[in-house]
Amino acid sequence: MGGRCLRGGRERRAHPRYRSRPLPLLGRGGQSEAGCRSRRGPLILAIDAGNTRIKWGLHDGRQWLAMGSGATAEAGVVIGQLAKLDRPSRVAFSNVAGPEAMEAVRRLCSEWSVALIEIVPQRFQCGVTNGYADPHQLGSDRWAAMVAAWRRFGRACLVVNAGTAMTADMVDDHGRFRGGIIVPGHGLMLQALAERSSALDRGIGRFDFYPKNTANAVYSGALLALVGAVKHMVARFSEDLGVPPVIVLAGGDAALLRAHLELPAEMVEHLVLEGIVCIASEGACP
Ligand SMILES: Nc1ncnc2c1ncn2[C@@H]1O[C@H](COP(=O)(O)OP(=O)(O)O)[C@@H](O)[C@H]1O
Ligand SMILES: CC(C)(COP(=O)(O)O)[C@@H](O)C(=O)NCCC(=O)O
Numbered sequence: 001m002g003g004r005c006l007r008g009g010r011e012r013r014a015h016p017r018y019r020s021r022p023l024p025l026l027g028r029g030g031q032s033e034a035g036c037r038s039r040r041g042p043l044i045l046a047i048d049a050g051n052t053r054i055k056w057g058l059h060d061g062r063q064w065l066a067m068g069s070g071a072t073a074e075a076g077v078v079i080g081q082l083a084k085l086d087r088p089s090r091v092a093f094s095n096v097a098g099p100e101a102m103e104a105v106r107r108l109c110s111e112w113s114v115a116l117i118e119i120v121p122q123r124f125q126c127g128v129t130n131g132y133a134d135p136h137q138l139g140s141d142r143w144a145a146m147v148a149a150w151r152r153f154g155r156a157c158l159v160v161n162a163g164t165a166m167t168a169d170m171v172d173d174h175g176r177f178r179g180g181i182i183v184p185g186h187g188l189m190l191q192a193l194a195e196r197s198s199a200l201d202r203g204i205g206r207f208d209f210y211p212k213n214t215a216n217a218v219y220s221g222a223l224l225a226l227v228g229a230v231k232h233m234v235a236r237f238s239e240d241l242g243v244p245p246v247i248v249l250a251g252g253d254a255a256l257l258r259a260h261l262e263l264p265a266e267m268v269e270h271l272v273l274e275g276i277v278c279i280a281s282e283g284a285c286p
């Protein structure tokens with residue numbers, strides 16, 4: 001069925017860019033290790049359930065064969081539709097969205113009789129050491145994103161995932177996760193202000209460095225809060241490292257953030273899915 005893509009109940013062909021992308025996951029610095037580059041591995045269905053969207057991709061060890069996304073609010077439907085895909089040899093799942101997504105993925109795996117690999121942050125995995133006091137407390141999406149960033153760049157990174165929440169996680173040049181922050185994402189900041197104040201629900205604004213109405217003031221303020229946090233972390237982490245880290249941007253609001261960051265940054269569209277495949281294929285390469 002290669003290249004089929006499902007989104008929000010509709011079936012469509014995968015966008016051409018999803019068909020030819022090489023596996024950028026195996027080996028440091030974005031280089032595939034010899035022996036893995038040309039080899040197709042077992043089919044892995046990677047699923048990333050975030051608090052707003054569920055993203056998924058079917059990977060054959062070399063490239064994405066199909067990808068899609070749907071609303072977390074319809075987790076049962078979005079995940080149920082994946083049963084139409086070719087049966088993978090395993091399903092690898094990062095879930096920060098809660099029990100409904102978990103139940104739906106369990107149902108899918110039992111329908112297919114395939115193994116379910118749940119992404120659970122470890123103390124050490126795929127070259128990354130987890131600095132959290134309790135490694136399991138870390139979000140599995142953050143962990144997968146850091147694994148993917150380390151595999152791609154192999155040097156110090158600030159891994160920024162701008163979704164429902166924005167997380168910014170510092171990985172040093174030894175692959176050690178040193179710590180990271182969680183802040184409400186852009187949409188959530190706007191929603192919180194609209195819901196918890198009487199005068200701030202004035203429609204959708206746009207960015208203006210000199211905002212002159214309420215909607216623009218709220219929109220620009222939330223965006224600059226995110227940009228400011230990232231810039232501050234880059235400045236301080238660069239000082240500690242002695243060199244600037246690679247800024248890796250992912251998540252639904254990555255492009256918005258990049259447009260205002262004024263720093264060189266690498267946008268990696270499917271960072272969390274890449275990390276999930278990486279973790280699920282651990283040990284597959286010699
Ligand atoms: N098609 C889309 N559907 C929903 N949100 C989107 C979409 N495209 C971009 N976004 C933006 O991305 C954010 C969600 O990003 P995402 O990384 O998927 O979050 P999460 O992992 O928390 O579910 C939303 O808050 C919204 O601002
Ligand atoms: C911080 C998050 C809410 C981000 O979720 P997202 O915005 O991707 O939906 C998620 O990674 C999470 O629930 N983390 C657990 C707590 C932690 O990482 O410390």
Ligand SMILES: [K+]
Nearest residue numbers: 161163165167
């Ligand atoms: K996030």
